Amino acid sequence: MNKATTDVFMQEYFASGVTGDTFFMGVPVLKCPLDLWVLQEIIWETKPTLVIETGTAYGGSALWMASILEQLGDGSVLSIDASLQVRLPMHRRIEYLERSSIDQTVTGILTVVDPRQGRRWMVILDSDHSKQHVLKELELYASLVTPGNYLIVEDTCISESIFPEKLPGPAEALAEWLPKHPEFEVDRSREKFGVTWNPGGYLRRQ
Numbered sequence: 001m002n003k004a005t006t007d008v009f010m011q012e013y014f015a016s017g018v019t020g021d022t023f024f025m026g027v028p029v030l031k032c033p034l035d036l037w038v039l040q041e042i043i044w045e046t047k048p049t050l051v052i053e054t055g056t057a058y059g060g061s062a063l064w065m066a067s068i069l070e071q072l073g074d075g076s077v078l079s080i081d082a083s084l085q086v087r088l089p090m091h092r093r094i095e096y097l098e099r100s101s102i103d104q105t106v107t108g109i110l111t112v113v114d115p116r117q118g119r120r121w122m123v124i125l126d127s128d129h130s131k132q133h134v135l136k137e138l139e140l141y142a143s144l145v146t147p148g149n150y151l152i153v154e155d156t157c158i159s160e161s162i163f164p165e166k167l168p169g170p171a172e173a174l175a176e177w178l179p180k181h182p183e184f185e186v187d188r189s190r191e192k193f194g195v196t197w198n199p200g201g202y203l204r205r206q
Helices: 003-016 033-046 060-072 106-113 131-144 170-180
Strands: 050-054 076-081 094-098 121-125 150-153 184-186 202-205
Touching: 033 060, 033 121, 033 150, 050 060, 050 106, 050 131, 060 076, 060 094, 076 106, 094 106, 106 131, 121 131, 131 150, 131 170, 150 170
Parallel strands: 050 076, 050 121, 076 094, 121 150
Antiparallel strands: 150 202, 184 202
16 A cells, blocks of 8 residues: 555544544554554564553553463563553553653663563553654663564654644654664564554564
8 A cells, every 4th residue: 555545544544533432342442453453463473571561541552462461371561651541451461650651760660570581572652752752762662672572663654644743753753763773673564454553663673
């Protein structure tokens, strides 16, 4: 699918309001269903012992990932947000942390959440989408991703035609950061459905 067609689809998708009307087990999920499908494929293939998610919102994506990990019989989700909702879905594989995702003390907490040897860590950045915030998150979290696992920079679809008021955003942050980090490569195979909110944002660590 070419970019022009994708842009038109996403403009219509966001304008329809369906983003706020998508649920998993009754909990709102603010993600494209196609990206959710890709996410479960990645989790099933890489079997992370810890998924670090910045940006909790309603907790729907955390619940989605925890449910997949439950089927695998291992792993947990740490969802970080500066202001957590009063009611969030509870699951034995989810831990919530109310703190800014760029608070540097978070890295110390992470070793307590998953202290094991041979850990497999995955990171999803989906909080404040401003360029400077995403750059700070990349510097703080990218090194935590273990070889063979994924760093996902969400909402790189933000562009002149989609939410231009939010520019510069995640795509601009990634364009500045990625050339300095050859240990990560963009995995375009994760964009196989032709529409993704994260174009160029699926990064695999070598």
